[in-house]
Amino acid sequence: MLVDVANRAARIAGAVLLVTALAGCPGRPGESQVEQERVDLLRADPVLADALEPPDAYPGWEINDGSWNRSEVSAPLGLWRSPVPGGIAATEAEGRIAEILATVRDSGWTVLHARCVTGSDGWRWAVVGYKVAAGVGIWFHLVAEIWPDGKGSSSILLRAPNRRDDVNPFADAPAGLPAGQSCVERPGVVAPAEEDGVYLELASSYTEGATSDPSHR
Secondary structure, eight states: OHHHHHHHHHHHHHHHHHHHHHHTSOOOTTOOHHHHHHHHHHHTOGGGTTOSSOOEEEOOOEEETTEEEOEEEEEEEEEEOOSSTTOSOHHHHHHHHHHHHHHHHHTTOEEEEEEEEEETTEEEEEEEEEEEETTEEEEEEEEEEEOTTSOEEEEEEEEEOOTTSOSOTTTTOOOOOOTTOSTTTSSSOOSSEEEEEOOOBOOSEEETTOOOOTTBO
């Protein structure tokens, strides 16, 4: 009898420990309410108002106890399929990208860095920056490219911190580039390459204790 009671008590204790352990396990992708709220915050940003299609969204999640991914939302903003030989001119494309960047600035984003490259395989523009929305520090990466045949595209990616990160990775308020002071916004297409500002990135994932690139947060 005492053996049965002891065995039953041991089984109950084991079950309690198992439930407790499961309750403390990191959530699987998309399970965290905080991460879903971060995705919703990114989706609601005005820079996505003119996206060509609904944005792709990926809530952040914990890879293991010391490593996690951040929430991301991305969408295409422009797609150029020129019907004439030679296609869209690089100067016209850069003008369209400058218009997108103006919308980014008008939406409250700080532009940190811009890089413009001209090569035999076409033209490429990339811009990054951040802002604080609803108390959360979020990051953007705008890219565009035009190929020699005049076809091209532009897209934007937005990223938010994981619930295990500091809620605002940009609490030090890094200074940005004034309007008109990036290679995207200045008149004329650069050759072969030009960049302005200081590059900072909210990395897609974070691992505690790992040596990180100083430009990553």
